[in-house]
Every structure is written in structure tokens, then in C-alpha cells.
Amino acid sequence: xxxxxxxxxxxxxxxxxxxxxxxxxxxxxxxxxxxxxxxxxxxxxxxxxxxxxxxxxxxxxxxxxxxxxxxxxxxxxxxxxxxxxxxxxxxxxxxxxxxxxxxxxxxxxxxxxxxxxxxxxxxxxxxxxxxxxxxxxxxxxxxxxxxxxxxxxxxxxxxxxxxxxxxxxxxxxxxxxxxxxxxxxxxxxxxxxxxxxxxxxxxxxxxxxxxxxxxxxxxxxxxxxxxxxxxxxxxxxxxxxxxxxxxxxxxxxxxxxxxxxxxxxxxxxxxxxxxxxxxxxxxxxxxxxxxxxxxxxxxxxxxxxxxxxxxxxxxxxxxxxxxxxxxxxxxxxxxxxxxxxxxxxxxxxxxxxxxxxxxxxxxxxxxxxxxxxxxxxxxxxxxxxxxxxxxxxxxxxxxxxxxxxxxxxxxxxxxxxxxxxxxxxxxxx
Amino acid sequence: xxxxxxxxxxxxxxxxxxxxxxxxxxxxxxxxxxxxxxxxxxxxxxxxxxxxxxxxxxxxxxxxxxxxxxxxxxxxxxxxxxxxxxxxxxxxxxxxxxxxxxxxxxxxxxxxxxxxxxxxxxxxxxxxxxxxxxxxxxxxxxxxxxxxxxxxxxxxxxxxxxxxxxxxxxxxxxxxxxxxxxxxxxxxxxxxxxxxxxxxxxxxxxxxxxxxxxxxxxxxxxxxxxxxxxxxxxxxxxxxxxxxxxxxxxxxxxxxxxxxxxxxxxxxxxxxxxxxxxxxxxxxxxxxxxxxxxxxxxxxxxxxxxxxxxxxxxxxxxxxxxxxxxxxxxxxxxxxxxxxxxxxxxxxxxxxxxxxxxxxxxxxxxxxxxxxxxxxxxxxxxxxxxxxxxxxxxxxxxxxxxxxxxxxxxxxxxxxxxxxxxxxxxxxx
Numbered sequence: 001x002x003x004x005x006x007x008x009x010x011x012x013x014x015x016x017x018x019x020x021x022x023x024x025x026x027x028x029x030x031x032x033x034x035x036x037x038x039x040x041x042x043x044x045x046x047x048x049x050x051x052x053x054x055x056x057x058x059x060x061x062x063x064x065x066x067x068x069x070x071x072x073x074x075x076x077x078x079x080x081x082x083x084x085x086x087x088x089x090x091x092x093x094x095x096x097x098x099x100x101x102x103x104x105x106x107x108x109x110x111x112x113x114x115x116x117x118x119x120x121x122x123x124x125x126x127x128x129x130x131x132x133x134x135x136x137x138x139x140x141x142x143x144x145x146x147x148x149x150x151x152x153x154x155x156x157x158x159x160x161x162x163x164x165x166x167x168x169x170x171x172x173x174x175x176x177x178x179x180x181x182x183x184x185x186x187x188x189x190x191x192x193x194x195x196x197x198x199x200x201x202x203x204x205x206x207x208x209x210x211x212x213x214x215x216x217x218x219x220x221x222x223x224x225x226x227x228x229x230x231x232x233x234x235x236x237x238x239x240x241x242x243x244x245x246x247x248x249x250x251x252x253x254x255x256x257x258x259x260x261x262x263x264x265x266x267x268x269x270x271x272x273x274x275x276x277x278x279x280x281x282x283x284x285x286x287x288x289x290x291x292x293x294x295x296x297x298x299x300x301x302x303x304x305x306x307x308x309x310x311x312x313x314x315x316x317x318x319x320x321x322x323x324x325x326x327x328x329x330x331x332x333x334x335x336x337x338x339x340x341x342x343x344x345x346x347x348x349x350x351x352x353x354x355x356x357x358x359x360x361x362x363x364x365x366x367x368x369x370x371x372x373x374x375x376x377x378x379x380x381x382x383x384x385x386x387x388x389x390x391x392x393x394x395x396x397x398x399x400x401x402x403x404x405x406x407x408x409x410x411x412x413x414x415x416x417x418x419x420x421x422x423x424x425x426x427x428x429x
Numbered sequence: 430x431x432x433x434x435x436x437x438x439x440x441x442x443x444x445x446x447x448x449x450x451x452x453x454x455x456x457x458x459x460x461x462x463x464x465x466x467x468x469x470x471x472x473x474x475x476x477x478x479x480x481x482x483x484x485x486x487x488x489x490x491x492x493x494x495x496x497x498x499x500x501x502x503x504x505x506x507x508x509x510x511x512x513x514x515x516x517x518x519x520x521x522x523x524x525x526x527x528x529x530x531x532x533x534x535x536x537x538x539x540x541x542x543x544x545x546x547x548x549x550x551x552x553x554x555x556x557x558x559x560x561x562x563x564x565x566x567x568x569x570x571x572x573x574x575x576x577x578x579x580x581x582x583x584x585x586x587x588x589x590x591x592x593x594x595x596x597x598x599x600x601x602x603x604x605x606x607x608x609x610x611x612x613x614x615x616x617x618x619x620x621x622x623x624x625x626x627x628x629x630x631x632x633x634x635x636x637x638x639x640x641x642x643x644x645x646x647x648x649x650x651x652x653x654x655x656x657x658x659x660x661x662x663x664x665x666x667x668x669x670x671x672x673x674x675x676x677x678x679x680x681x682x683x684x685x686x687x688x689x690x691x692x693x694x695x696x697x698x699x700x701x702x703x704x705x706x707x708x709x710x711x712x713x714x715x716x717x718x719x720x721x722x723x724x725x726x727x728x729x730x731x732x733x734x735x736x737x738x739x740x741x742x743x744x745x746x747x748x749x750x751x752x753x754x755x756x757x758x759x760x761x762x763x764x765x766x767x768x769x770x771x772x773x774x775x776x777x778x779x780x781x782x783x784x785x786x787x788x789x790x791x792x793x794x795x796x797x798x799x800x801x802x803x804x805x806x807x808x809x810x811x812x813x814x815x816x817x818x819x820x821x822x823x824x825x826x827x828x829x830x831x832x833x834x835x836x837x838x839x840x841x842x843x844x845x846x847x848x849x850x851x852x853x854x855x856x857x858x
Contacts, residue, residue, distance in 0.1 A: 024650055078838055084831035088534035095532045096542070103524045105517035105789035113525070116768050118802050130839050166838050202802040220658070221453055221646065225802035229649070244854070250847040257843040284850075289842050335817060339545050346819040351847040354820050357835045358828045360534035361816040373547050373631040373654035375814040385804040387790040388764060390775040391783050399787045402513035406786045409507055409595050410559050413718050414686040418679040418780040421713075425673070 001266070001281065003274060003303040015304065016319040018368055019261060021231055026214035030185045034218065037189035042196045048186040055161045055181075060197055062163055062179040070168035082170060085137055085358040092360030093142045096379035108395025115383040117147035118225075122191035122201035123176075124208050124216075127156040127183060131164030132207070138362050138377065139205050140174035146382035151176045152191060152199055156183020184208075188215035192224045203227070205364065205377065227377055231368025234263035235352055236321035236341075238312045239273055243327035244348050249280035251325055251351050256294040256301065264301035265319070267312035274303045313337045320371040323352050342371045396422050430695070430710065432703060432732040444733065445748040447797055448690060450660055455643040459614045463647065466618035471625045477615040484590045484610075489626055491592055491608040499597035511599060514566055514787040521789030522571045525808035537824025544812040546576035547654075551620035551630035552605075553637050553645075556585040556612060560593030561636070567791050567806065568634050569603035575811035580605045581620060581628055585612020613637075617644035621653045632656070634793065634806065656806055660797030663692035664781055665750035665770075667741045668702055672756035673777050678709035680754055680780050685723040685730065693730035694748070696741035703732045742766045749800040752781050771800045825851050 007015060036044040042060060050056050102112045123139045125132055136153065143151050153176045155163055163181060171179050180198055182190055188208075194200030203225040204216055216226045235255040239248050248266065255264050268274050281298070285291050306312045309328055316324060320340035328334065331346040338344060342365030343355050356363045364377035391399070400419045407416035436444060465473040471489060479485050531541045552568045554561055565582065572580050582605045584592055592610060600608050609627055611619055617637075623629030632654040633645055645655045664684040668677050681693045697703050710727070714720050735741050738757055745753055749769035757763065760775040767773060771794030772784050784790045793806035820828070829848045836845035 078834050081831035081834035084535075084828060085835060088538065088540075088828070091534045092532050092540045095530055101524055103521050103789065105520045106513075109517065109783070109788050111517075111521045111789045113807070114764070119768065130841060132839060134835055134839060217650065220649065223658070223798065225799075229652070246850055246854070247847070250843070250850045254841070254843040254847045257841060284846070288846070294843060331819075335543070338815065339548065340813070341815050343816040343818070346817060347821075349822055349825040349851055350818055350820040351825075351851065353832050353836060353844040353847045354538075354825065354828065355816075355818055356844060357832045359538050359818045359820060359824075360532065360540045361818050366813075369652065370654075371813065371815075373813065375812075376816060378542070378814060378816075380809065380814070383804075384769070384795075384800065384802065385807060385809070386767065386770050386800075387772040387784075387805060387807075388775060389772070389779055389784055389788045389790050390760075391779040391788060392776075393778055395788075396778045396780075396783065399513060399517065399783065402510035403782050403786045405507050405510035406514060406563055407782060410561060410563060412559060412683070412686060414679070414683040414723060415782040415785060417713070417717070418676070418683045418782045421675055421679045422778055422780065425675070 001278060001298050001301045001303050003305070005271070005305045006307060007304060012315060012318055015302065018231070018263060021210070021368065023210060023214040023217060026211055027218060030211060030215045030218050033185045034189040037186055037195065038193045045182055045186055045190055045195060049157070049182065052184055053156055054159060055157050057157065057161055057181055060180045060182060062168060062181065067168050067172050070165035071172065073165040074169040078166065079169070082137070082173065085134065086141065086173065088358055088360035089137055089141045093145050093379050106395065106398045108392040108398055110390045112388050113385045114388065115385050117149070118202050118382055118384065119148065120150040120152070120199060120201040121148045121382065122204045123151065123153045124187055124204065124206035124212055125153060125155040125167060126208055127158065127164065131167050133164070133166040133170040134357050134363065135206060136167060136170040136174065138364050140176060142377065142379045143382045144174060145379055148382055150199060152201055153179045154182045154187035154191060155179070157181040185211045185215035188212060188219055192219040192222050205381070207364070227364060227381055228366050228374045229370055232261035232263060233258045234321055234367055235323040235325065236265045236267060236316050236319060237325040238267045238309060238316060238328060239277065240268065240309060240328040241270055241273055242329040243273060245276040245280045247348055247351065248277045248327055249284050252281060253284055253288065253294050254353055255323070256297040257288070257290045260293065260296045262297045264298060266303045267315060268305055269308050269312060271305050274305050278303060309334065310337065316341070320369045322365045322367040322371065325350065325352060340371045342366050342376050393426055397426060430707060430727050430730045430732050432734070434700065434734045435736060436733060441744060441747055444731065447660070447692060450639070450797065452639065452643040452646060455640055456647060459640060459644045459647050462614045463618040463621070466615055466624065467622045474611055474615055474619055474624060478586070478611065481613055482585055483588065484586050486586065486590055486610055489609045489611060491597060491610065496597050496601050499594035500601065502594040503598040507595065508598070511566070511602065514563065515570065515602065517787055517789035518566055518570045522574050522808050535824065535827045537821040537827055539819045541817050542814045543817065544814050546578070547631050547811055547813065548577065549579040549581070549628060549630040550577045550811065551633045552580065552582045553616055553633065553635035553641055554582060554584040554596060555637055556587065556593065560596050562593070562595040562599040563786050563792065564635060565596060565599040565603065567793050569605060571806065571808045572811045573603060574808055577811055579628060581630055582608045583611045583616035583620060584608070586610040614640045614644035617641060617648055621648040621651050634810070636793070656793060656810055657795050657803045658799055661690035661692060662687045663750055663796055664752040664754065665694045665696060665745050665748060666754040667696045667738060667745060667757060668706065669697065669738060669757040670699055670702055671758040672702060674705040674709045676777055676780065677706045677756055678713050681710060682713055682717065682723050683782055684752070685726040686717070686719045689722065689725045691726045693727060695732045696744060697734055698737050698741060700734050703734050707732060738763065739766065745770070749798045751794045751796040751800065754779065754781060769800050771795050771805050822855055826855060
């Protein structure tokens, strides 16, 4: 990790720069995949799976028998662990339900909002070496709380045409409607257009490689909503002298193992802390099975020493990290100063892994600086909030004149007339 | 309006079809505008304004003197009307603030969300014949409640290089930070990239023509968030025998005057009601100043008679209208059956104009079927909800084992280690 001491503000914009992702270069490839899926449906999906995943599938949907097998393969120990995570995620996301609140804005004018589930939702779950069944929990649980009717999951098959049993177990636990063995941009295409066997959905969620990200972006041009734009995962740790160096080092390494494009940044108000944590990283790195991956990702990473924790937070807000760990004394004192972050971890025992799996918060979070304008996935991501208004005779008499004047000034006469005709009626009845 | 009697469900998918909008055809044009703005900043904006708006501007920003003049030109009557709308919009959007709710998901694990304003927001306000100062209220009020720091407004100048005084008055009333005389896709480009005088923003809001819509979509590829995708405005009215035909006709016409691509649909459970409302439309149309516009938009419009109000609602949910008016008896009885709509108007006196201007609900709503997955603009549109978690020593001891097992199953060893190192530490201290 490269260390920077007390950088001037003029240097901050360089320090917050992430590796440039130019997804638009991938659009032509993804567009041709979309065209194939739109034109040839399941046949195209099978051909693309043979081409990209090197598997010949006769059936895209996971069969009941495959689910049954998965239920047996997953260990009881892991099932119990998944249940712990499930319960906490459920509790936290249940608390996000909005109660209906009728507001009388003017006598006779009542307004309120009601949440309605997005009917059909599609999840992309990456496969490969790290089978992210935890993401099935993070997307599936709020979708079920919201009341989504159809939950469709796509995930790439392995070399034998199978899906990791933990993914199937979790899908079954949650009540995913159907699971398909489809990966990459073709999965996003299938969910966007629908095929003989894959239903078209209203909104697509979940992480993926650059092709999946580009495909989600392109899907928006076809009227499909997405959870958020995506980029490589990242963490900022702010540590002072009360931080335990071994803990911080472990947190930085856990982010680094995600891949070589992972962003790992340590901010501190003490050169000594920076030094101690750097030493701990070297020490722990040696013992990691994925040490080469984590090591090369650390090459892009930064340790920055500032004058104060406040300055660390100011820098962090400019960077807008996906994950922010505050390993400082009086951590609650600083929460009000955080303006841009996906999810925040307070104190020495709130490691990022806790939020990744089991604290209850969602791990689908805005990366790449998107935390400036986007929230992570929550119950809100699975509902629309419909506004209602009920205007009584008294109500239209109270606000009618204002509407007439404004509509007239905007030269929308028929808008004005819709009110005038009601006011005239009331004056005669 | 064309009338359909008791269509079979197999015909519904044809009936809900909207005119196809292919924004991607406009992308090359918009991309070249974006490139010019990115490369040449204010100079490009001035050249494009001369080209598209036929005005030579020396200054893009509206000057304090222009604001002062506007304050004098707008009538006291209109100012009072705007204040009525302002108060109601403020009351309703204030009620959307979320209180912080700390949730203990497991003993020692506390999770919560806190809202933070999106710092820099950009508004596009169409100019031309209908100066939509009401949209300045609808975007500006929730932005101010949220605490956005910088509110930047772009709107095209008229032939003399001026902005409509009601737009300037409303901008001043709300406290918009700066107003620029820039229209079309170049305005979206300016807000996306920033220029010498226009600040780059985090999120762009507001309606516009097809070029503006395409530009907002393209802006997303540059990491800029947008309020929602857009399309032509639309209304569905569901009326039974208790509806007052003159009112319904006026509501349908007020939607029709928006333009020839406006969608206007009447659903009813009575042929007689359909007939009476159609007659009223013909009668009222004759008296409208914009009767040709409204008339030609009615050519694309539909009256559909169903067997019951429930069937009308089922059809409406499939269509997912921007505005839905329920002019039926016991209107509250039906609200639970509405699953897809932007904003709903209940009863004979809740005309769409009320929500367009002054009831308090927002008028920036999802069109084109997007109501299936998107909400209208609300306070939520101007904040991110950051999740926080505080895991104590007890907390990590309670959920640590589950995290270790899940991380191991996902083959993320460093994630597991971040927990193990803490559990080991606690067992020794």
C-alpha cells in the first residue's frame, strides 16, 4: 500500500480517482447478445451458454430433483448459519415498512402514500469460484417482505451444468419462484425480454462482471429498471489510536481478496497507526490462501495520514465509499458528519464481513462514488410508493382558485377548466 | 375517442400498447452535443443556444437584475396562488421525512438507516409556450427539505433571451442556487460534466422533450443519476354511474391538451356512462382555445367498457398509468386493488389538475408503464439512506460463527478471518 502524508486539498481529487470503467466499449457485444436472445429465445440462451460457459444444457430451469439434491448436500451447520443471517436480515428489512400516514394539507385535501410491490423481479447471482448465496438472501428477503409475486433468479452453471447447492438451498429457503442456469449478459437479456421459459421482469438486481454491469445499463433502454449502477467493491477504514491494528488489517485484506480492481483505503490521524496497520497487513497477508490476489489488489491501495479524524471524514465524503469502517474512539460522535457512504461500520467489532453476511443490513451497495446519489438495496428497492389524494367539495373550494391561476399562467386552459367546471357546479348546487 | 366494448383478456395487451418511443435513435445526436459541451464548455453552450434557440447570449446565468424584474412582473394574485401550492407541497413532502429507528437484530447488533441529502442536484424546466414554474415547486421544495446544498436550474431562453418571470419568481422563492438559460440536451450535458459557469451535479430531475429524455438516459453512462425515465403524459379515468360526466370530460381534455402523443383512456362499467362522457367531450372541446391539439390527441384515445369496476382496475394495473382518477362510488374501497399507478385521484372533486399544482402530491410521475417499477418524485428522490451497524463484543460473539461458516462456503477466507481474529482476541481478553 502506498502511503501519503497530509495531502493538500488540491491533491484530493487525484487521490479519490478510481480506475476508469468504460462500460460503453462493451455495449456492442452486449447488444448483439441482447438481439440474439430477443430473436431466438431459449435456443440463443443455450447456444450462448455453450459458447461462454462451455456447457451443453438441455434444460435451462433448475429441476425439482436438483433442488432436492442440494437440500441434502448443504451441511446442517451451514443451514443454521444461513438461518442466523436470514433472521437478522428479515428483522432489519421488516423495520423498513412504511406506515400509511394521511396528511391533510388544506382543509378538505388529504394526501398519502401507499407502497406496492414491484410484481416481477429478476436477480443475477454470479457463480464461479465464489458462489454468492448470501446475495440471494440480500435480494430475496426484502422482495418477499415487499410482496413481489415472481422472483426469478439467473446464475451461471459450472462446467458440469450444475448450480452450487448453497445457492439452490437459499433460493428454496426464501421461496424464489424459479432458478435458471444462465450467466452473463445473456441472463440480463433473458430477464429483459423474456423467452419461452424465462419470464420478463420489471426490475433487475444483483452484482456481476463488467458484461453483466453493461447489460444492466443497456436493459434500462428497454424500459427495465435496475437496482443501481455498479463497479468494483471498495472499503475506507478510518482508524485512530484506539483501533486494533490486527482487526483493521484483516478488514482491509477482506476487501482486497474480492479482486485486483478492489479499492482499499486506510485513513488515519496518526503516522504510528498507519505504520502498525501496514505491518499487520504484511504479516496477515502471508497466511492467506488467496494472497496473490489480495496482494496485487493492495498495490492499488492507499494509506493516507491526515491531521484529524474530521479531515479523514471530509476526504471520505468526497470519495463516497461503498463501505466505511469507523475504528475510532467515540464513533457515534462522528456519524452526523458522514454525508456519502453506502454502509457504515462503527467500532472495533463491526467488521465489514458482519454486514456482508449477517448483521441485518443489505450488502448490495453503491460503489464507484455512486453513494453520492444512490442508496443501497432496501425494502424501498422492491416497492413503488403510489401517491393518493382525496379532494372534497370543501377542498376544491379551498385550493381551486390557486389552481386556476397557475394553470392559466402556464397556458394550460383545459387544466384550468377542470377546476372551473367543478367550482361552477358547486356554486349552483 | 374510439370505443371498445367488453374486450377479451387476449386483446388487453394490444389495448395497453403505447406509441413506441425509440430514444436510442437520438443517442448519436445527443452524444455529439455532449462531446461539444465536455470539450468546449460555455462556448459550446452559447453556440448550441444560437443554433437551437436562435438567441445570442453573452451570459448564460440569469443575473440578479433579471430576478428583480421578474419579482415585479409576476402579479400579486399569482404569487398568492403559488404560495398556496407551496404550502401544501411543503406539508406533504415534510411528512415524508424518515425518523431514525435503531433495530437490535441480535443481542449486541444494532442496525439503522439515516437519510443524507444528495449534495448537488440539477433541474431541467422546459420553456416555450407553457412555462412550467409548477415543476420548479415540485422539484425544489423536496430538495430544500432534504437539505441539498446546491440546486441548479436550466431552462431554455425565449427568442429575446429571457426566462419566463414566473419561473424566476418561483426559483427565487424556493432558493434555487443558480438559474441558467440553457435548454435541450446541451443543458443535460452541462449539468453532467460541468462547465466554467455551470456546476456538475450528482442527479438530474425534470421533464423535457425527446432529446432531453435521451440526454438524461445517456447521462447515466457518465455516472449521473436521474429521477426516472420519461415518456408522454397520460391519464386513466375509471368512472361509474356516480361520476359527473362534465367533470370526467374536463379531466380527459386537460390531459389531452399536453400534446398529440398524450394518452387518454376512459374505463367504465357502463355503456351509458361512456356515451354521456363522450358527448360531454365533444361539447367542451369546441370551447377550448387549444382545441386542435386536444382534438388530435383524442384521436389516439380510448373508451373501454368492462363488466365491472374490478375489471377496469385489473386493466388499469396492466397499463400502469401515470395518473389514475377513480370517479366511482365508495372510491376508498378500491384503493387496495391498485397495484400500478403514479398518482391516484379519488372521487369527483379530485381532478388531475389538483395534483398537478396544489394538492401537495408531486406531479413528476412515472409514465410509459414505468409505474410498474418506479415511484414518482418524493423526498426520497433527494436523499440517500445510509445504513449503519454497531456490533459489540457480545454481538460478534453471537453472529461470528455464522459469518465464518458462510464466508468459508463462499470461499472468501479473508472475510472469515476478519471475524476469526476478533473472536480469538475476545477469547484471550
